[in-house]
Amino acid sequence: MLERLELEAFLTLAEELHFGRTAERLHVTTGRISQTIRKLERRVGGPLFERNSRKVTLTALGEQLRDDLRPAYDQITAGLAQAITTSRGVRVKDVVRVGFSGAWCGSLLVKAADLFRVRHPDSVVEIQEIQLLDPLGRMRAGEVDLQLTEFPIDEPDIVQGPLMFAEPRGLLVPDAHPFAARESVSVEELADTTLVTIASDNIPKYWMDYYFPRTTPGGRPIPQGPATRFWPEVLVHVSMGVGVSTVSLRAKDYHSRPGIVFVPLHDAPPIDYGFLWPHTGLTPGASTYLDIVHELAAPIR
Structure with missing residues (x-):
């Protein structure tokens, strides 16, 4: 035993x-x-x-x-x-477990959860952050029913739902970096700096190539810096001048701090966000919750 x-x-x-x-x-x-x-x-x-x-x-x-x-x-x-x-006089009809990978995604999910609880008071919504280290692990383990995250995701056991919204892409740079004084930067100029990346053992290679490329569109190699495991590590490395990192410009509203500057990448495609769910399908509660998110979400830009 x-x-x-x-x-x-x-x-x-x-x-x-x-x-x-x-x-x-x-x-x-x-x-x-x-x-x-x-x-x-x-x-x-x-x-x-x-x-x-x-x-x-x-x-x-x-x-x-x-x-x-x-x-x-x-x-x-x-x-x-x-x-x-039951002992407290509450009967849980449905539990909807939802994951997110960006604070702005989490804000939308919490807002939707509040409305969901008003309309379905006998149901529960559990919201959890999905770490960069293993972006699909909790879904594959059956621990989340829905996940709002960065696209693209092309996996046989996971459904990539429709686009929810898109955010401009930028660079997170040290405040003493030459890029910090620029109005914008080109993707080609990544070859002139060091890119702080993330550990990629559990991350699809196509996803890493999309967000942390090793070469520029013109074929120039991009120097690769430390491979971090959590977002706070990225902030520390960049603020200490180790390198730069690609980022959603929306992160400026949540993660601004001394020592770092957010600079637009003027020729990079936006970061698309949408929901994932298991290929086995949505639970009834998850489907209802997803409808509420669509009701509250801002129009796709």
Whole structure:
């Protein structure tokens, strides 16, 4: 019989593939997570994770155990949540789980969730940020029903819905950079600077090429800087003068800070945003929620 911490530590680590973030989510120490996983591996009789100084990955045995345990765990969690809400006199008819990858996307989702709750008071909307590190992982794990994110996404198991809105593209540059004083910059000029990128192990190559190109339209190589894992790391690298990064100009409304300047890329295509959902289709609640988002969203620019 699995102990609760063993179960939660294993499933959380299988999702995060990072001991530190797993410990943060479960409010225990990293050492406790390591000890718990080692204990579970001894009980199972084989390694569940491959670990090295750079990354953590699931073994074939770990993948099998994750796939066997996740449905049962989700069912238990859902049953407990239903019992709690029933005891409080509330019956949850539907739970809609929605992810977003930009603060401006999150603002729209929260606004839609408020209206959804007014119209469907016996339903719940759960909104969560999707990290750059693994933009499709939570959807593939069945943890979100809808996701508002940057296009393009061309995956056989995920539906790319219609375009919701588009935002001008720009560069995030250090305030001492020559680009900072410019009214706009050309994509061709990326060859004259260093591009701060993101770690791309779990990101489709076509997506990376679209947002973090390695060559200019004219074929000049673009120097590649540090590969970050989270958006705050991008802000730190740029503010310290390490390089520049491509960005939605809308980010200026949410992430302006000393040391950085937002400069338009005048010849770059806009960043398109839209919803994704599993190829198995939308749940009734997700479909209703999506209708409300369309009702509230600004016209496509």
